[in-house]
Amino acid sequence: MTSPESGSAIAAAAAEATATAAAEAAAEVLPAVEPLTAGPAQPGSPHVVAAFAGAALADLAAPVPGRIAILVGQDLVDALADSPLGGLDLHAAVQPALEAVAGRLGSQVRDARTVSLDDLVAELAAPGGAFTTVPLIGVGIDAAVLVTDDALAGPPAGGSASDAAQPPAARVASASERIETIENTPAFTAPLDEQPRRPFTAISGHRGLEMLHGVDMEVTVELGRTRMTVRELLALSPGTVLELDRAAGSPADLLVNGRLIARGEVVVVDEDFGLRVTEILDDAAAV
Known part of the structure; x- marks a missing residue:
């Protein structure tokens, strides 16, 4: 016992x-x-x-x-x-x-x-x-x-x-x-x-x-942005089209931790969206 x-x-x-x-x-x-x-x-x-x-x-x-x-x-x-x-x-x-x-x-x-x-x-x-x-x-x-x-x-x-x-x-x-x-x-x-x-x-x-080589980072691809009033946001419904501040065909932004580091073209890979990087930005260009 x-x-x-x-x-x-x-x-x-x-x-x-x-x-x-x-x-x-x-x-x-x-x-x-x-x-x-x-x-x-x-x-x-x-x-x-x-x-x-x-x-x-x-x-x-x-x-x-x-x-x-x-x-x-x-x-x-x-x-x-x-x-x-x-x-x-x-x-x-x-x-x-x-x-x-x-x-x-x-x-x-x-x-x-x-x-x-x-x-x-x-x-x-x-x-x-x-x-x-x-x-x-x-x-x-x-x-x-x-x-x-x-x-x-x-x-x-x-x-x-x-x-x-x-x-x-x-x-x-x-x-x-x-x-x-x-x-x-x-x-x-x-x-x-x-x-x-x-x-x-x-x-x-x-x-x-x-x-930091093994640190996981969240990477975001941004097609564009816009600003809306609260009234406009509350009026959103399925089918609403938002106009972004980016012309059709313009490169998308690649952001890491909210910081812009590259731009590229949106592509489709095996039915999934992807980004083909076309430009790596230095510190001066990323502002």
């Missing part, structure tokens, strides 16, 4: 295993110059949060309660701010990582947003009062995944059918082996908020752009 103490230990180890698995999924898709590896899970604190430069937060969809967050260093924050495509939102850049974490928790992302570090601590503490941190290790401790403890207590982390069918003790043993391997390395024998860190320094433009 399992004692209350051993039951609590198993539950705690299972929660750590779930957090580590979620962080491993995020490490595969988070923008970084060097491949990231998940470190050992540990209790979160304001000191951990303060060691980073930016944060993206998201709620989890039912039935899993709680919130998740991604912390990043100054390198990625600077790369997003100085992108050749203009300033990019942090939460949009790390959206795939947030979705990967939520997927391992058996949920989906709701209402992802970029938040200040101070607001992050307050929002993570609001649901259940505690959260777990898993550092993501590249050149140094480059990022971290934060999961509220109520989320870790929800449905088991996603994965293969065989993993989900394993009893908690088996999942704990597997995760404990991974954690032990990392903890036994000299660089990670102390809690995250006690780790010496490399200073956050501005990276070169080349390396900054390299960090």
Whole structure:
């Protein structure tokens, strides 16, 4: 018969295993110059949060309660701010990582947003009062995944059918082996908020752009625009024709993050619309 103490230990180890698995999924898709590896899970604190430069937060969809967050260093924050495509939102850049974490928790992302570090601590503490941190290790401790403890207590982390069918003790043993391997390395024998860190320094433009190579961007093709009064908008009905500020046959605009970067011709490819790019615009021409 399992004692209350051993039951609590198993539950705690299972929660750590779930957090580590979620962080491993995020490490595969988070923008970084060097491949990231998940470190050992540990209790979160304001000191951990303060060691980073930016944060993206998201709620989890039912039935899993709680919130998740991604912390990043100054390198990625600077790369997003100085992108050749203009300033990019942090939460949009790390959206795939947030979705990967939520997927391992058996949920989906709701209402992802970029938040200040101070607001992050307050929002993570609001649901259940505690959260777990898993550092993501590249050149140094480059990022971290934060999961509220109520989320870790929800449905088991996603994965293969065989993993989900394993009893908690088996999942704990597997995760404990991974954690032990990392903890036994000299660089990670102390809690995250006690780790010496490399200073956050501005990276070169080349390396900054390299960090963003895997970031998904929303691309919009615009045929034209017009302005209408509220009365005209309310009078819209099926069959209404809107006159745009673009002559027939004029090239369409290609916009990324709201910024005009190219023009081209609208074509049809296998019954779908497409754009054949005819002109790439420099900064001066794109205004």
